[in-house]
Amino acid sequence: NLKEMLRHFVEFRKEVVRRRTEFELGNALERVHILEGLKRALEHIDEVIEAVRRSKNREEARLALVSRFSLSDKQAASILEMRLQRLTSLERQKILEEHDATTKEIERLKGILEDEGRLLELIKAELLEVRKVYGDGRRTEIVEEMPEIRIEDMIKDEKVVIVLSRRGYIKRVPLSQVRHQGRGGKGKMGIILKEDDSLEHVCLTSTLSSLLFLTLDGRAFLTKVHLIPEAPLTAKGRHISAILNLKSDETISALVPLEDFPGSSHLFMVTKKGFVKRLSVDAVRKAKKKALKLVRMPEEDRVVSCLFTKGKDEIMIVTRRGLSIRFCEDKVREMGRGTYGVRGISLGEGDEVVCADVVSGKEDVFTVTERGYGKRAPLSEYRVQGRAGKGIRNILCKEKNGPVLFVRGVRRGDEVILATEKGRLIRFRIEEIPLQKRGGIGVKLMDLRGERITGMGIIGNGA
Template sequence: MSSEVPDPTDVEARAVENVRIEDEMEQSYIDYAMSVIAGRALPDVRDGLKPVHRRILYAMYEMGVTSGSSHRKSSSIVGETMGDYHPHGDSAIYDTLVRMAQDFSMRYPLVDGQGNFGSMDGDPAAAPRYTEARMSPISEELLSDIDKDTVDFSANYDDRLQEPDVLPAAFPNLLVNGSSGIAVGMSTNIPPHNLGEVIDATIELIDNPEATVEDLMEHVKGPDFPTGANIVGRDAIYSAYKTGRGRLRVRAEFEVEEWKNDRERIVITELPYQANKARMVERIAEDVNEGEIEGISDLRDESDRDGVRIVVECKRGANVEVVKNKLLENHLEKTFGVINLALVDGQPQVLSLRETLEEYVAHRREVVRRRSEYDLAEAEDRAHILEGRLRALENVDDVVELIQNSEDRSAAKDGLQSTFDFSSDQADHIVRMQLGSLTSMEAAEIEDEYEDVTAEIERLTEILESEQELLSVIKDELRAVRDEYADDRRTSIVEDQGTVTHEDLIPEEEVFVVMTEDDYVKRMPIDGFDPQGRGGKGIIGADVKEDDRVTTVFRANTHDYLLCFTNRGKVYQLKTYEIPEMGRTARGKSAVNILDLEADEDITAIVDTDAFGDDEYVTMATRNGYVKRTAGEEFDNIRSTGIIAADLEEGDELVDVEVTDGSQDLVVATEGGMTIRFDEDEVRAMGRNARGVNGIKLEGDDAVAGLVATDEADERALLTVTRNGYGKRTQLSEYRTQSRYGKGLIDIKTGRRNGPVTAVKAVSPTDQAVVMSERGQIMRTRIDEISTVGRNTMGVIVMEVQSGDAVASVDVIPESSITTDEDEANVDETVESEDDSQ
């Protein structure tokens, strides 16, 4: 026997295949890439889950760790998932479990966690041995009916068990919770959405298969992030929904607050999705220390379990708008790149909003069809058994006797089949019946059950035979999920000033804006109110509710910027088009939905301006006779919460506002019919927080009614209108200039017949006046129909005011804003001539 050991390398190969190393590497890399794409990194369009998410949920379902059970140690769930379905590292499984439990990561968390599952500050979750978890109620909707052959199953990694290829998914989870992942050569980044909006869009697509992305966006306004915040601009949203790709600007929610010692602070209450709060605060502090951001005196994170609150305190005198813009530029805005990439039939595909919902509807159609087939088979089997039981009860004596006389159960079954023509299943069931089931009550219950099962068979057959009925079932189930789990939208969508916005789509037109004492507001086209003769009753301009009254009516263009001054001395800014347009008989919309007014705050004056010139001033008059002048530039940056325009003493109110140029005369009129005219220079310019100086001496309980700015060359007249509808015109030249803080001259005789003065306006004969009563009557009349008389007269009837009503407000339409029928005809001729020339 030889002692030589054979060389193991000295073996003749059975087959040798020569391949190029480039080809082998290419194919191996493709195989690896497809494994990562399909088996790890990308979600399935049908249930919106990656394999690891699906395996965790299915493992919890198999373990019985549902929303109704007690919490289970996370380590136990991770171990079961890894051992049975997901043969990868436990840290990867636990990280996925943690994310599904984070309410700041998932719009609708799929896992109900107990313990430390991390935070927005980037803090990691506690170790899995310390945390506990169970399925959340909404995650059970993803697995609903999985035991009814609704989806395909495949063998797990070691062929011991079966796992689902996809979950039934009773709601479009891909859009609802979104997904992100990096595969080989591609990535996905799908934002979360509001459940109710997505379901409404899905139902819309089912009802209208030709629905466009625009139609679906009537329901899905845009992504809805769990952390709230704001999406800037709608164009990017439309692009993402139309093409499957887009870049969204997500901006933090914040507001500027007045603070102590005339200082202001910026309070941040919502952050962009996936922002690290602690890191963001740290970076702001670094920029402040390095001088990148100036004007910040303190920075605090006051967040708690109730929500985010980051306070940025500004230094005294700091320009808060500059601070705000710096924060927006570097910290408070993030870009969310939408890549709506998902697996469709195992292949990665970028999908539009419509295509995503189409794939989901197709999936649900298959799930409901397979479930109905399963339930139908079950129902038919049950009906077959019940038919046998009913026939056995009809022949109960013979059946019992046959069974008693049989040698064994097998012989009894054979006898039942041969004698009564029972099937094998029916005979097997009958021989196993208990004697108690032969009672008359039991027989009635069997008959009732048989009727129910028969009705169920008919319903399921109808679903399987009718596409419309099947789709109706899908819609009903979607509505049930929406009713159970839908909530309000968290993320707002704000306009992008640098792109085409809603404003650009609104035509420029002259409108009336009406406000009431209870802060209802609306706008109406001027064209709806034709001029009437003096002394008319007018027509309905607003349907005010009981105990409310109209306080203001004014004319504006839909694209104008309006400075709204209130009786409390504050000023707010808005665009006219932001006020809802309504009909004459509408009450209007509550102003608190447009302006952040306080409970006892009413708008008393409106200034229509886009911007102030270098030499312009905002001149204000108060009820107690004070007059104040402030440079217009101090009103250039007005916060949504308003700013202080005048510091009023207790019991005083802001009455009227004019824009002046520093060289005019001011005419102050009182409710008792007195007026005083003095040089604007007698009122020195002062800051917003000042009270002003005395403008007129008031007798008794008299009060200021209005303010007019004029000059020596002004040929206009002073229109005075009283509470009972009387009015007159007097040339402004008849009001001589006096020193400030005198009693003034008599402008109009007031008494029981005409009542106190409501408003004064400077008018030309070609202008028109708009008079509105407290009960909502409105009248438009030509100024030249109102008599021009001397100062010390009572006036004529301008508007016939009904008993219990009174004039609330007066506004003037300048000649330049009046469009006549002749003007419109000229415009039409011009357009036609241009068309002919082309």
Template sequence: MDGDGAAAMRYTEARLSKISMELTADINKNTVDFIPNFDETEKEPVVLPARFPNLLVNGTSGIAVGMATNIPPHNLKEIINAVIKVIDDQIGDKEETTIEEILEIVKGPDFPTGGMILGTRGIEEAYRTGRGKIRVRAITDIETMPNGKSRIIVTELPYMVNKARLIEKIAEMVRDKKIDGITDLSDQSNREGMRVVIELRRDVNANVILNQLYKHTQLQDTFGVIMLALVNNQPKVMNILQMLKYYLMHQEEVVTRRTQYELNKAEERAHILEGLLIALDNIDEVIRIIRNSKTVQIAKSELMERFKLTDVQAQAIVDMRLRALTGLEREKLEAEYQELMKQIERLKAILADRKLLLKVIREEIIVIRDKYGDERRTSIGFDEFDISMEDLIPKEDVVITMTKLGYIKRMSNDTFKAQNRGGKGIKGMQTLDEDYVEELFMTHTHDYLMFFTNTGRVYRMKGYEIPEASRTSRGTAIINLLQLMPGEKISAVIPIDEYRDGEYLFMATKRGLVKKTPIKEYANVRKTGLAAITLREEDELIEVKYTDNHRDVVIVTKYGQCIRFNERDVRPTGRTSMGVRGMNLSDRDEVIGMQLDSQGSDLLIVSEKGMGKRTNISEFTCQNRGGKGVKCYKITEKTGNVVGVKSVNEDDEIMIINTEGIIIRMKCNGISVLGRVTSGVKLINLPEGNVVASIAKVRKGDEEDQQEEENEEAETE
């Protein structure tokens, strides 16, 4: 803070605090790997065991070629409580700890110099993405002196601000008359704390001067967060939840290796004690053998042969002192052996049960928290810039529609009422010649919408960024919202509330290729888009699904073929990879849709002439990917080709859209459940020359609409 120079190179010692020893705890128990140092005269640990997350607690900064890291320090109690939360969720088999839950525990960075963080927006951005800017302000107070003048007292500074240089900067600005009204500037800091006094003229407003100091000096500073660290020797920018999980993985390895080390030592000692107890049980014969042996080696050999001992046990017996023959010493050996047996049983249980291992980590980290934890030094205050447009937008479910010619709009979810099968529907929008509604889906105003195009690129928007329009309006051209390339059209839209570990995007192309990529690979999508998959010539991206690596994939073609296989048959690959063969297609056939078994118990298939049916997914047996599949829909002149497929349950609702823009909403329980090789029943009455364009599944939770529909029908009767 005062700009003191570093110690001379000859001073090689450093005084460490007590907690620093927790970083090296158990380092002599084979908990971490060692490598030769720079001149290969010594060995050094690759990483420290670290009983607390030092990278987050102490923070760090550094720069290398093409990358930099700048992790702020945090409060020990808060970080350890966050680790405990992650552990508790894993012990309790909770699906996933969320960043929102971590944000409730970790309020923000906690700088050793105190200060006040302005608002939470920068904190949330940094914790969610691994990058962000946090504005920190000095703690000040305005006092009125006996002579009527005011003075500003600075008691805490932003992190890494040099006090001496700050005072020089203020003095320089006063000399250059950039700040007018300061009469005296003094540093009254001592061992009791920091105190910088800025005296003002009687005729100036102290708050105005203070705001000028915030604007032009480091009394208000910005801490740029870059949470970059090495993961498996690869640099990676991580959000706070990822850092906590990687720390927990490190601790699991450390405690596992320590437990194995202690188990080995305990078993070695127990082995020796077993030999000593055998010797004490046969002490007269042991003494005779040793007395009659010419050398120690001969004595060991005879003991090993006579009592079936190992070399280690025999050596311990010949090294045994005479005092071990007393009854008291024997009792001590037996007590030690019994204690070792209990210890061995406990250590083996830890190694065999991950939940028990996590409980050990939890207990140890709680000890660290209770022993060294302190209260926050950095407060978090209000920032007038903290209110974003997003905060003012209500959180609600919405309907998004897109037309064949690329017009998109957002509507309220209650715009459409549920109807019975075979209804005429209501007008969804006014369309021009050769244009019709091609996509309709449900999302949330605050969700990210990931737009995947037929050319294999991905774009991203928030739900509320799509302009709202009436039911009958055409909407906004999507090229005015997304920077689409020529010839691109939207193939799939995935709502994402958060990019989590262990979750994937599963893709299918028109030519039957499939690909699975971690969702995190798509966390940073530029406005100009990002390559999502590499496609061969004449191939297109047809469908994208959000999954967790535990689902069965069902692919359906326009000629009514279907294949079902487990998504684990497809190994995860990088964002720009091409994928692998998912289905072997016949000539001129192509994929029209892909569903997951988790989306519903039945497979709803709709043809272009308005026919459709439900078939239980259990009728489609799992097979290896890459096969031709089985027949799932009977194609006739009356049905036309398959145009849409959805996984549904009894209580789901769907929307069917024809090429004229007519939309009908119906309950799935009104659609017949039929066998695999059938054509189904009439779902929508189509005007002459029109066909079904697409289908969409309605989100649950629309009971009010249904009740209103029933009331209207009752009034009509």
């Protein structure tokens, strides 16, 4: 407690001041000893000078002074080092005054060591002087009860990139470490992977957000972003098993940043077979403590996208062969965790859903293909349709650009981060992608050098 802390501090100060006083007393005693020798020499100055003059060398002079005037070796040495100017009456008076002052100081120092009351008075006087010179107003507040302190209150809020590999190695990297490079380049190594591993997910979020991990079979895990280990840009990171209790055969299909949990919010899930499901975000609150099954579906289907929506958002779903559909989320009723969902888009033979995004409040639609091509088209070219339709052409997929991988709603000023399977990252402004018609082929985004695009993130304007 505070009283005991003060007691220990006083004991500490007593020890410090006592040792300092002993040191000063030793110096004063040594000095007064020298002064007594000088004083005795001044009283017999003529005899001292005569003894020195008769000596053949310094050692003989020292011995003569010691024997004749009963001096110590130190006193004799001090007399021999004394300059002639100190023989003047003024200098002689200074020696006498110093002797008297040093004698009084010795008495004062002995008094401090012999009387604890005087020792405490000295400590008090020194502390008052410290307060006078360095004291300022109180910077802390004394309260009756200790307020609750959350770990988040001590964490810096900063934008980060979450990187997850196919074999489950995860890390967070400050966004500032991923520098802008410009469209068309080869990018910069963002994670060093083993031969049998590849980069699968890139997610942009902040240290104070939560992150939802959704597996292919619909299980959900929720964790704080700041609990994901931070690592340098090229480091492998730590295995996800240190954070989540995954089954040995489970694979993460989506990462969903959640900044808050307002009551009107929803999770909107989209599967490879074109089914969609909307459930209240309240359903995932318990996922902080254990995994929750959010969707039940056939073994041949899997979740490809999971979106955080606000009740009236518009959703865009895209297929591997370049089709897309845009509809309002409220066309899908809210469901419980034990259901499969309803048809979101009708797929042609051999086609499958690859991605979905919220496009409400966005200006353009940005599509990325497997071979490193991308297309930006005005959102206005994508009419709002009913749920479960076949959709309309989004991008023309050819051998040159390959099948569709990702879609994102974007605004002017946004930036894009792309990741390759071997861990290279590239960052560029969305304006570097020219606007095209809805059915265009797109332009080259990155020099892949035989790799595939496996991850994408959008940095919102102002992030």
